[in-house]
Amino acid sequence: MKRFLMCEPRFFEVRYVINPWMEGNMGKVNNPLAKQQWENLYDIVARLASVSLIEPVAGLPDMVFTANAGLVRKREFIASSFLHAERQLEAKFFEEFFSSHGYRVRHLRKETIFEGAGDALFDSQGRLWFGSGIRSDQHALDEIVGVLNVEACGLELVDPHWYHLDTAFCPLPGGQAIGYAKAFAGKSAAALDHAFGEGIVWVPEADAKNFACNAISIDQRVIMHKASAELKIALKQRGFEVIEADVSEFIKAGGACKCLTLEI
DSSP states (O other): OOEEEEOOOTTOOOOSOSSGGGTTOTTOOOHHHHHHHHHHHHHHHHHHSEEEEOOOOTTOGGGGOGGGSEEEETTEEEEOBOSSHHHHTHHHHHHHHHHHTTOEEEOOOTTOOBOGGGTEEEOTTSOEEEEESSSSOTTHHHHHHHHHOOOEEEEEBOOGGGOSGGGTEEEETTTEEEEOGGGBOHHHHHHHHHHHGGGEEEOOHHHHHTTTTSOEEETTEEEESOOOHHHHHHHHHTTOEEEEOOOHHHHTTTOOTGGGOEEO
16 A cells, blocks of 8 residues: 655645746635645545655645655655755754654755655656756756666756646556656657657646646556546546546645655
């Protein structure tokens, strides 16, 4: 059974702008609705997997996006080092959580920017896909490979709307995936095409803007904010069931279903 880490949105709000989705949304989060949406997502995930919770911290509104805490591989936890000062204090609390739960906490070089499983995703073959160009440093990949000794492939993100890899790419079981090609440099989109072939479903812009690629994959179920009828059909033909979970209040901050979870 898969296991995920989540954080209640007790202190969630948009109080600064560090990505394009936040622009115009400062102070506009409907907190009761955000709580309701988060609890619905929690219930869906908890029916299919085990969920652990980390205590939210006042003054850290984006701590709810646990995907950025770090990268977990077995009992190893590579801690994030955030680009923006607004999120840097989160790292301490995530490190304390993993240390207290028996994980070996590892760090990249002090000057290396790395934003966790937002930019580092394992596919079903155990290969690590790493996104850089907006948030995480490209050279972080070599450091991660040195720590975990895994096969890896780097991808270049080129659009600040798709600032983390997990906003534009989601590996699925059986060597399949969904992605948004325009988020990537041409060579990176080609690398994904080469690796996955017919197994990758490239979503149109409308689905990308609905954060369809920011999805949680659990067995043959794919949990996402919203999917077009065409995307649902494409995934159904590949043996997947789409489960929609409205997280519109969190999209105001630039995150959706996957951002709200960290597979541990």
